[in-house]
Amino acid sequence: MKYYKLIILAAFISLSGFNANAQNSNGLEASVHLGIPTEDIEDAVNLVYGIDFNYYFINIAEVLNFGFTGGYINFNGDQVLTSESANLALPDASFLRVGGLGRINFNANVYLIVDLGYAIGLDDIEGGGFYQPKIGFNSGKFSFFVYYQKIYTDTRFPNYSSVGLGATYHF
Secondary structure (H helix, E strand, O other), rough: HHHHHHHHHHHHHHHHHOOOOOOOOEEEEEEEEEEEHHHHHOOOEEEEEEEEOOOEEEEEOEEEEEEEEEEEEEEOOEEEOOOOOEEEEEOEEEEEEEEEEEEOOOOOOOOEEEEEEEEEEOOOOOEEEEEEEEEEEOOOOEEEEEEEEOOOOOOOOOOEHHHHEEEEEOO
């Protein structure tokens, strides 16, 4: 239950940043992403999709930005995953993610983002730590990125990971 307080706090902080524009590195961003599973769940999941909200509030010399991230991700699948110890049925696995992020702006258009935090498991799935590096290209109010993400869950469940593409809208 204490994680829901973190989500509410992150949402409150994120909603206070609507005055940012695309040229300013601080402010609110909304992203959607679509990907394919990798590693442990590659055969059991067929599609990964999600939505994220990022809020940058620390800007250092127009090169480094730090802030909060929160979002929802769904690993869509209903096949059977086999492991050495047991067969695990993996229906949809959903997570609420809360964490921090840092962005390095290489120039006005190219950037690298790393998200780190905790993914709260929904659908009777254990949560765990996550990281998600993204490399992107800025294009005015929109930016486009490729990503890799991994969620480390309890040892009874597989680790969830994916690669994919996404788009971000800068408020």
